[in-house]
Amino acid sequence: MRFIETWIQATVAATRDLTPGIREFLLRPDGAPASRYPVGSHIQVGVTIDGRPATRFYSLVGEAGAEGYRIAVRRAPDSRGGSRYMWSLAPGARLAITLPASLVELDWIRRHFCLIAGGIGITPILGAAQALARRNADVTLHYAVRSRGDAAYLNELQVLLGDRLIVHAADEGRRLDLGAAFATLPQQAMTLFCGPMRMLDAARHAWQAAGRPITDLRYETFGSSGSLPTESFRVRLKQENVELVIPHDRSMLDVLNAAGHEVMSDCRRGECGVCALDVIEVDGEIDHRDVFFSDQQRCDSHKICACVSRARGTITVDTLHRADAT
Numbered sequence: 671m672r673f674i675e676t677w678i679q680a681t682v683a684a685t686r687d688l689t690p691g692i693r694e695f696l697l698r699p700d701g702a703p704a705s706r707y708p709v710g711s712h713i714q715v716g717v718t719i720d721g722r723p724a725t726r727f728y729s730l731v732g733e734a735g736a737e738g739y740r741i742a743v744r745r746a747p748d749s750r751g752g753s754r755y756m757w758s759l760a761p762g763a764r765l766a767i768t769l770p771a772s773l774v775e776l777d778w779i780r781r782h783f784c785l786i787a788g789g790i791g792i793t794p795i796l797g798a799a800q801a802l803a804r805r806n807a808d809v810t811l812h813y814a815v816r817s818r819g820d821a822a823y824l825n826e827l828q829v830l831l832g833d834r835l836i837v838h839a840a841d842e843g844r845r846l847d848l849g850a851a852f853a854t855l856p857q858q859a860m861t862l863f864c865g866p867m868r869m870l871d872a873a874r875h876a877w878q879a880a881g882r883p884i885t886d887l888r889y890e891t892f893g894s895s896g897s898l899p900t901e902s903f904r905v906r907l908k909q910e911n912v913e914l915v916i917p918h919d920r921s922m923l924d925v926l927n928a929a930g931h932e933v934m935s936d937c938r939r940g941e942c943g944v945c946a947l948d949v950i951e952v953d954g955e956i957d958h959r960d961v962f963f964s965d966q967q968r969c970d971s972h973k974i975c976a977c978v979s980r981a982r983g984t985i986t987v988d989t990l991h992r993a994d995a996t
Contacts, residue, residue, distance in 0.1 A: 675714065675768050682763040683738055688822040691745050692790060693757060694731065697767060698738035706734045709798045710774025710862070710890050713739060716766035719751035719919055726752035727939060729794040729864070729890060730770060731823075733801060739767070742822055744790040751919045773941065774862070774888055778805070782856045785811040786846075786873065788865025789820065794890045796823050798862050803830050808856075814838040814846040814865070848876035864890040867959055868897060891939060891961050896980060898957040904984040907931065908950050916980070923976040931989045933976050940978035947987040949974050954983015 683698040697715075698704070707730060714725045728741035743756045759765075776783075776798065783802055787795040792813060802809040811831055815821045818839050827835050838846040852861070863873050870889055877887045905922060906913045914929055916922050923945055926933050935945040940960030949956070949972055958968040960975035967973065974987065 677716075677766050677768055680738075680765050680767045682759050682761050682765065684761055685759070688742060689820055691820065692742055692822045693745070694740060694742045694822075695756065695759070696738045696740055697765065699767070703736040704734065704738050705769060707770035708772050708774075709733075709776060709801055710794045710888075711770040711772040712794070712890070713741070713770055714768040715741070715752075715756070717752050717755040719755060724752065724920075724924070725938075726756075730797065731793045732797045739770070742790065742793050773937075774890055776862060776888065777860055780858060780860050781808055782859035783807055783809040784851065784855055784859055784861040785809060786814075786848075786851070786861060786863045786865065787811065788814045788869045789816075790822070791864035791866070791869075791890070792822055792827075794864050795862065796827070799827060799830060810834050810836065812836050812838060812846055812851055814869070815840070817841040848873055849879065852876055852880040852882065860886045860888065862888050862890075867891075867961075870961065871965075889961070891941065896957040896959040898955065898980065898982055900980065901982065903954070903981040905981075906951075906984060906986040908986055908988040913984075921977055922974075922980070926976060926989060933989055935977055938977045940975045943975065945976040946973045947976050947989060948972065949985060949987055951986040952981070952983070954981055954985070956981045956985065 679700045680697045682695055684696040686694050688694050712727050712729045714727055717724050717726050728743065731740040731742050743753050745757050746753045785795050785798055795811065799809065799811055811827065811834065813821060813835065818824065818837060821837065838844045861877065863870060874887065878884060900918050902915055902917050904913055904915055914925055916925050923933055923935055933945050933947065936942045941962060943962040952971060956971045956974055957980045959978040959980065962975060963973065
């Protein structure tokens, strides 16, 4: 397994509201300073939802500091409940968290970088902007938000980047044109992206349409974002007289495992494909929220990543025999 989870205890040392809907939390580990971490790192946080333990992933904000780990949580009424729990916490609250982990790798030898953040996706992008500005790299940040009032860390970024920060506020009629943004980049530029799944799909298509190598587009994902509303759906198990309801606030992976139908998993973020299940029948529609499958594989819907993807209606899957997900 690529993800070795080391859980530690931490305390909510401080909170502050960045916008009406985004709150920052400073989490201080017990007994030792916070460990160093690379740009794009995240931690898992133990939460309680409707009396049940669960975990949520949060990107670490900014560069590493000895005072603790900073995360920012957007309060989402249509979420699975993690943000509601986090917003209920006050300074002094105790939490279980994992040590930082990262899959994002930047080529620090490059001179030209494009950073793109959609909404709360600014959380891992802020640290990248700080590190690149400190290295005097040629960096531009495109920040897409509904309005400037929704833009967390806007003042810090304006001081850091000046006119290299471009805010695309929808209520001002300034929507981000990814094709135009990529067309102005030098040929050897690298882009780091974090935002909702639809925006990531658009970024990948625009990047490839510009004739750029897909390896030069790096991204941090939102495992919970999709194209359909988050609602309950049903899963039938092939060759078993079993039908399970997947509530809106739990993943298919968690429900299957809790019911004794063990499904292997690793990243739990839709990135590795270990939890991919064969889809036998779809009575409704699958909402693929992974970044593992290709566009064609998503269109075919022969497989589903149980950790993040969801559905509308009922799907039949095979948990006993799965073709190699890789």
